[in-house]
Amino acid sequence: MSGNPERSRALLLEEFGTLPRLVERPVPERPPGHTLVRVLAAQIGHLDLNVVDGRFGVLPDLPAVPGTEAAGVVLASDVHPEGMPVRVRGGGAGLRRNGGWAEHAVLRDSAVVPIPEGTDPALACCFFSPAGTAWAAVHAVAAIRPGERVAVTGAAGAVGALTVQVAARAGAEVIGVVGRPAKLPHVPAPGKAVLAADLSEEAVGGPLDAVIDTVGGAVLTTALGLVRGRGRIALVGYTAGRDFSVDLADFLLKDVSLLPVNLMTRGAEVAADADRLLADINSGELTLPIERYPAERLAEAAERLRTGEAVGKVALVFD
Ligand SMILES: NC(=O)c1ccc[n+]([C@@H]2O[C@H](COP(=O)([O-])OP(=O)(O)OC[C@H]3O[C@@H](n4cnc5c(N)ncnc54)[C@H](OP(=O)(O)O)[C@@H]3O)[C@@H](O)[C@H]2O)c1
Structure with missing residues (x-):
């Protein structure tokens, strides 16, 4: 958790074509219809880097927090129980609006999906695709x-x-x-x-x-x-x-x-099978390699993904 509960670290993108800067900011306000999530891990994906580079069809107004997929626990919500482990995807997160590259993220209720207790957060934010x-x-x-x-x-x-x-x-x-x-x-x-x-x-x-x-x-x-x-x-x-x-x-x-x-086109069709694979990866029966980086090492992580040197998925971890 963040040392000071009133403050929170976030990777803030200020200019397309540069990397987001690690800043400290107040924990964001939660409007109605939104859930506040304590993010434990967030994927750095090719899509996220395209957004950071300003090379995607849907882009946020800047400054913005990137991150289209993340996982963590619910801190406050009108629909999701507090403390529930969740993954986050969709609802424009990391595209039209702030996403998951932050210790605290405010997301549309519909973008927050429960995951089984004990699921590795880095795996939860990376497995679906x-x-x-x-x-x-x-x-x-x-x-x-x-x-x-x-x-x-x-x-x-x-x-x-x-x-x-x-x-x-x-x-x-x-x-x-x-x-x-x-x-x-x-x-x-x-x-x-x-x-x-x-x-x-x-x-x-x-x-x-x-x-x-x-x-x-x-x-x-x-x-x-x-x-x-x-x-x-x-x-x-x-x-x-x-x-x-x-x-x-x-x-x-x-x-x-x-x-x-x-x-x-096949996401809904394979969702249940993907969830079964998540359980098998989480238990160690199957392997999905994930490279994990603290927010301070975003530049190194992004470079490994861009050059194809990374082995498997790349994730930011916020402990
Ligand atoms: N069709 C779909 O619905 C769908 C869904 C998910 C993903 N995708 C696409 O499928 C591809 C694989 O996804 P992934 O998550 O497995 O990607 P990945 O782990 O980043 O890359 C897969 C492999 O591609 C090679 N590579 C990556 N970046 C490279 C670069 N800059 N230059 C040269 N080789 C590079 C590397 O293999 P070597 O080092 O062995 O060459 C790497 O292990 C991506 O293009 C992704 O966009 C498509």
Whole structure:
């Protein structure tokens, strides 16, 4: 908790394109329809950095506190019990209005969702996107079957690491593909780890039934060549490049389906499965790597996320 209950630390964004400054301010007032949350952890996500950079379609008036996803406990509310552990997402938090990069955050009641007692707050603010996306990619989109051979790119990333584990649980033989050698040991068991630069049929041990691609770009072009006829590619992200080229004659001949994964359209559909994955990650049955930083180290945390050096999710912790 903050030393002085009247004062509270917050990361305040004063100019787009600069990083927010750590300031001390009074605990914010709570208007009707809003809940005051003592934030214990807040995600630093790609979306948050786009807001900080002023490069997103919805931006707050400045100064503002960024942070689209956070977790903590309810301090005051007309609808949520005091002391209830919660996660926070939506309602414009961190976009149109102040978000969770602060020890105290005032949020719309509807943006505050209960989480099970004992859930790690850093996990609670980070799990939904990777868990929901991994589930949607493996089950709803790629429809992975037991015994299939599946490659997952970006396998040390947040979505990739969970996708490796969800696909393995579905009975697949999983090959995790990473871009840099330092990430090889971070591919979670039971995935086999391969360097993207070495991708070949020999390296992956024969033709693949499916690829779940979280990086896009040239890696997708290579992966496409490794999938058997009538196989599937589920595309999740494009950090390695927005474009990929394909010879349409080869594409038709190959007969591989290229399928988009979109958590925005599938969020409600996978919410219950994501919650089940949260329980399994919290109990240690599954792994979601999270790098944790105090607010003073925001610059370092943001840099690791921007450069792709971070392993898994990145979170601010307010103890
Ligand atoms: N379609 C959807 O609904 C949906 C939902 C959630 C996320 N996404 C997208 O899926 C992608 C993966 O998400 P994530 O949370 O797993 O991301 P992440 O952990 O930040 O990154 C995944 C991997 O991408 C590579 N990478 C990241 N930043 C890079 C950079 N600047 N330069 C080169 N490589 C970089 C890294 O792999 P290596 O070091 O192994 O190269 C990293 O492990 C993101 O693009 C995200 O926006 C899409």
